[in-house]
Amino acid sequence: MLESKIPDGPLEDKWRYYKEHAKLVNPANRRKLEVIVVGTGLAGSSIAASLGEMGYRVKSFCFQDTPRRAHSVAAQGGVNACKNYKNDGDNIFRMFYDTIKGGDFRSREGNVYRLAECSASLIDQAVAQGVPFGREYGGYLNNRSFGGVQVSRTFYARGQTGQQLLLGAYQALMRQVHLGTVQLFARHEMLDLVTIDGKARGVIVRNLDTGNIERHGAHAVILATGGFGKIYYLSTLAMGCNGSAIWRAHKKGALIANPSWTQIHPTSLPQSGEYQSKLTLMSESLRNDGRIWVPKNQDEKRLPNQVPEEDRDYYLERRYPAFGNLSPRDIASRAAKERIDAGYGIGPLKNAVYLDFSRAIKEQGEPKIREKYGNLFRMYEKITGIDAYKEPMRISPAAHFSMGGLWVDYELMTTIPGLFALGEANFADHGANRLGANSLLQACVDGYFIAPYTLGNYLADEIKTPTIDTSQLAFDSAAARVEGQLRALMSIGGKLSADHFHKTLGKILYDKCGLSRSREGLEQAINEIKALRQQFYEQLYIPGGMAINSELEKAGRVADYLELGELMCYDALTREESCGAHFRVEYQTPEGEAKRNDRDFSFISAWEWAGSHNPPVLHKEPLKFEFVTPTVRSYK
Amino acid sequence: MHIRLKIWRQENSQDAGRMQDYELAAVDPDMSFLEMLDMLNEQLLGKGERTIEFDHDCREGICGQCGVMINGRAHGPLKNTTTCQLHMRSFAEGEVIYIEPFRATAFPVKCDLKIDRSALDRVIQAGGFISVNTGQAPEANSIPVGHGVAEAAFDAAACIGCGACVAVCKNSSAALFTSAKITHLVLLPQGEVEASERVRQMVDQMDAEGFGHCSNTEACEAECPQQISVLHIARMNWEYNKLQLLKT
Ligand SMILES: Cc1cc2nc3c(=O)[nH]c(=O)nc-3n(C[C@H](O)[C@H](O)[C@H](O)COP(=O)(O)OP(=O)(O)OC[C@H]3O[C@@H](n4cnc5c(N)ncnc54)[C@H](O)[C@@H]3O)c2cc1C
Ligand code: FES
Numbered sequence: 079m080l081e082s083k084i085p086d087g088p089l090e091d092k093w094r095y096y097k098e099h100a101k102l103v104n105p106a107n108r109r110k111l112e113v114i115v116v117g118t119g120l121a122g123s124s125i126a127a128s129l130g131e132m133g134y135r136v137k138s139f140c141f142q143d144t145p146r147r148a149h150s151v152a153a154q155g156g157v158n159a160c161k162n163y164k165n166d167g168d169n170i171f172r173m174f175y176d177t178i179k180g181g182d183f184r185s186r187e188g189n190v191y192r193l194a195e196c197s198a199s200l201i202d203q204a205v206a207q208g209v210p211f212g213r214e215y216g217g218y219l220n221n222r223s224f225g226g227v228q229v230s231r232t233f234y235a236r237g238q239t240g241q242q243l244l245l246g247a248y249q250a251l252m253r254q255v256h257l258g259t260v261q262l263f264a265r266h267e268m269l270d271l272v273t274i275d276g277k278a279r280g281v282i283v284r285n286l287d288t289g290n291i292e293r294h295g296a297h298a299v300i301l302a303t304g305g306f307g308k309i310y311y312l313s314t315l316a317m318g319c320n321g322s323a324i325w326r327a328h329k330k331g332a333l334i335a336n337p338s339w340t341q342i343h344p345t346s347l348p349q350s351g352e353y354q355s356k357l358t359l360m361s362e363s364l365r366n367d368g369r370i371w372v373p374k375n376q377d378e379k380r381l382p383n384q385v386p387e388e389d390r391d392y393y394l395e396r397r398y399p400a401f402g403n404l405s406p407r408d409i410a411s412r413a414a415k416e417r418i419d420a421g422y423g424i425g426p427l428k429n430a431v432y433l434d435f436s437r438a439i440k441e442q443g444e445p446k447i448r449e450k451y452g453n454l455f456r457m458y459e460k461i462t463g464i465d466a467y468k469e470p471m472r473i474s475p476a477a478h479f480s481m482g483g484l485w486v487d488y489e490l491m492t493t494i495p496g497l498f499a500l501g502e503a504n505f506a507d508h509g510a511n512r513l514g515a516n517s518l519l520q521a522c523v524d525g526y527f528i529a530p531y532t533l534g535n536y537l538a539d540e541i542k543t544p545t546i547d548t549s550q551l552a553f554d555s556a557a558a559r560v561e562g563q564l565r566a567l568m569s570i571g572g573k574l575s576a577d578h579f580h581k582t583l584g585k586i587l588y589d590k591c592g593l594s595r596s597r598e599g600l601e602q603a604i605n606e607i608k609a610l611r612q613q614f615y616e617q618l619y620i621p622g623g624m625a626i627n628s629e630l631e632k633a634g635r636v637a638d639y640l641e642l643g644e645l646m647c648y649d650a651l652t653r654e655e656s657c658g659a660h661f662r663v664e665y666q667t668p669e670g671e672a673k674r675n676d677r678d679f680s681f682i683s684a685w686e687w688a689g690s691h692n693p694p695v696l697h698k699e700p701l702k703f704e705f706v707t708p709t710v711r712s713y714k
Numbered sequence: 715m716h717i718r719l720k721i722w723r724q725e726n727s728q729d730a731g732r733m734q735d736y737e738l739a740a741v742d743p744d745m746s747f748l749e750m751l752d753m754l755n756e757q758l759l760g761k762g763e764r765t766i767e768f769d770h771d772c773r774e775g776i777c778g779q780c781g782v783m784i785n786g787r788a789h790g791p792l793k794n795t796t797t798c799q800l801h802m803r804s805f806a807e808g809e810v811i812y813i814e815p816f817r818a819t820a821f822p823v824k825c826d827l828k829i830d831r832s833a834l835d836r837v838i839q840a841g842g843f844i845s846v847n848t849g850q851a852p853e854a855n856s857i858p859v860g861h862g863v864a865e866a867a868f869d870a871a872a873c874i875g876c877g878a879c880v881a882v883c884k885n886s887s888a889a890l891f892t893s894a895k896i897t898h899l900v901l902l903p904q905g906e907v908e909a910s911e912r913v914r915q916m917v918d919q920m921d922a923e924g925f926g927h928c929s930n931t932e933a934c935e936a937e938c939p940q941q942i943s944v945l946h947i948a949r950m951n952w953e954y955n956k957l958q959l960l961k962t
Contacts (some may be wrong), residue, residue, distance in 0.1 A: 131847040142777070144835050145835075146835075149777075151777050152777065163855065202853055203846075203851045205854040207846055207904075208843075208899055208902050210859075210864050210868040213860070215861045217859055218855050249843035252835060253845065256839040256840065316771040316774075317770060353749050353752065354749065358774055359774075457775070460775075461801070463803060526849075530848065575756055577752070621759055621764045622764040622765065626825040628765065629759065
């Protein structure tokens with residue numbers, strides 16, 4: 079059933095071979111073909127603009143008031159590309175290997191190689207669009223190294239790389255809107271996928287301004303709706319991020335792969351109170367100069383600067399001497415949680431660790447540190463009121479990135495023909511852990527350089543299909559179902575807010591399907607989520623009417639999260655090994671490190687929806703390693 | 715903290731709208747301004763009342779969606795700060811806080827504090843881009859750009875499109891927004907080719923959307939969360955005038 083469609087042959091020829099043999103659609107026919115793109119982040123904007131340029135008729139949707147606010151805008155650190163501009167030995171194979179290894183050997187070789195292969199063109203594309211990347215004094219592009227790799231391959235635009243890449247893609251999209259090839263629907267939320275004869279043929283969306291339910295038909299549908307890490311409620315994600323689009327598609331038959339692999343980022347700001355709505359990320363680059371520690375003494379009362387060296391536990395340096403404060407995200411997050419759980423956490427809620435710059439300031443001087451991280455220190459002070467030049471920052475792990483998502487084949491097509499998933503919404507490329515700066519890359523590459531070919535290959539067989547008539551039965555029933563769901567939510571008439579349920583779910587998931595998992599905890603979580611879901615349908619209250627109503631929007635998203643959360647637990651439960659972001663306490667080495675089991679778990683878990691009252695069905699796509707040998711990831 | 719709020723309530727774009735009083739006790743000074751609104755909404759919901767609609771998403775100061783007028787200032791009392799990055803510790807115990815939507819003819823109110831800023835998208839559609847199709851880009855280092863130039867382009871490109879500049883301008887001018895994009899693109903060699911077409915179309919679109927003219931009061935720069943400089947407006951005018959001169 080799961081045909082990954084990776085072309086045969088040597089790694090370096092696979093994508094070229096695919097492109098040489100992909101079917102084409104001639105320009106006259108493109109004008110007759112319609113494509114729906116849901117999402118205007120890097121993945122959505124780049125594919126919508128590219129298809130518009132090629133002459134397809136495109137409809138672009140997002141729930142924000144303008145495409146430019148998609149969550150890609152928040153990415154700070156940078157985007158990877160192997161240009162070897164530093165002459166330090168970077169090349170496609172090395173980048174491929176770092177990514178495969180970083181993902182703990184749980185991704186497909188063919189996909190990852192292609193990601194590395196296309197990375198250089200992305201920088202070219204972005205520069206041509208006017209993205210103001212950092213430059214050397216001679217006018218050439220600068221880059222730096224990031225997250226545990228030994229070469230410089232991360233391009234950046236100050237601490238706002240995502241913003242600038244997104245503006246480039248957004249401007250390309252706006253140009254197509256002006257030319258009339260793309261129709262824009264901001265403040266529209268996709269609430270269902272319409273399939274006809276097994277193929278994706280359109281979507282049902284809610285106009286968030288009027289409350290109207292609209293039908294849109296197309297020859298193919300692309301979901302580029304980003305990650306669902308907001309399911310934990312407290313996360314680094316924007317408030318509106320959701321899993322609804324992929325979840326509704328899942329219920330229409332699209333498989334979801336590896337849903338429990340959520341990256342927990344080590345350097346976020348800690349939760350400071352119950353009211354808190356999000357955790358702000360501090361760029362990982364801070365770990366280049368900051369040292370992470372907790373007091374050796376459980377009930378340390380002294381202020382951090384008064385704690386002498388001998389009473390501090392620099393636990394990353396202690397446990398991972400080779401990488402120390404720069405160890406990969408999964409390792410650093412888990413080590414922090416271990417200390418916090420053991421009772422050494424700091425701050426009023428004892429839920430954080432220190433990130434200390436005092437040594438760097440002493441050695442390099444404050445101006446140097448200010449030059450490197452000034453904007454981050456300012457941001458930190460704005461949020462916490464603390465001056466991090468004078469006392470250490472408080473940081474803590476936070477949910478950040480979904481490695482899982484809709485299962486897609488090499489063409490980025492889901493198990494529903496004509497339904498494609500791009501960017502963070504698909505599961506591809508990152509395995510069990512994502513290396514820093516690879517996600518912006520994946521979102522862009524999917525949209526600019528992969529889907530334009532693979533979509534053409536699919537659409538070539540659709541040129542005889544007339545414009546999709548949205549008065550067909552399939553649209554009627556999908557629209558009726560959506561309206562029924564919305565009315566049902568509105569009429570529960572309980573006492574509790576959607577946020578209440580979201581926070582409760584988030585806490586269950588964080589404790590039991592977060593940084594570490596156990597069989598017992600996951601089984602409990604499944605039961606707790608089931609009970610919470612039942613309570614949701616009895617106790618939810620949504621004030622207001624059917625038009626502009628944020629509470630209704632939230633409720634719909636939480637309803638989906640309550641189902642997706644359960645699936646995440648099933649996924650984590652069946653994977654009886656530890657790998658990347660997934661740490662099962664039963665499977666660890668005597669030193670407390672993750673213990674992978676390649677013999678039994680070298681596969682992608684793809685889940686099928688079996689109805690509300692049945693457990694999901696697991697399908698396995700075996701991972702073949704032809705070109706690299708999985709090794710133990712050691713950062714000691 | 716105990717605070718009193720006067721908040722703009724408006725059912726929809728037809729409704730006349732009015733200020734309404736609310737009170738909140740036990741506000742934590744570490745709460746962000748939007749978390750304070752969340753708290754108020756939770757209480758309204760508990761009483762079965764319609765919650766206050768406001769725009770926001772990233773809550774990180776970067777998406778540009780959260781702007782409101784707070785005590786008559788765009789994004790509130792702090793300099794260069796978005797509403798979501800403002801914290802309750804910036805207010806005094808017992809203070810009365812006025813919260814209203816950004817107001818401009820080109821930004822119609824949709825509901826409560828939610829407004830329609832799609833006019834800014836249409837200004838970008840009119841020419842705020844470099845016309846390059848996917849797949850035709852030359853090798854990136856074949857277009858060297860001096861460090862200083864790239865940094866200056868970045869300073870302009872950093873605009874988050876929040877609309878505060880329009881809201882604080884007595885003429886509701888979008889000159890800061892538009893000129894920032896013009897400067898960003900014209901400084902770069904890639905963007906220079908289309909410079910004159912771009913400035914003409916974007917300025918015309920700005921007028922067509924009902925934004926006013928710039929009369930150099932510079933309130934926009936003072937309230938901009940990204941510290942976008944009014945010098946870009948001078949550049950926009952210069953580019954525009956150059957175009958007029960060359961035409962005749
Ligand atoms: C704080 C932060 C910092 C990061 N820093 C980095 C970094 O430095 N480097 C890096 O490589 N990665 C980074 N990442 C990850 C990276 O930003 C994301 O993975 C990537 O931008 C996702 O892009 P996307 O296009 O897939 O989705 P998004 O940009 O999230 O876009 C999703 C789009 O889908 C739309 N949408 C969603 N659901 C619906 C629906 N139901 N109906 C209609 N529209 C919908 C939204 O409106 C939006 O337009 C960071 C992430 C965060 C949160
Ligand atoms: S919510 Fe994004 S800038 Fe405030």
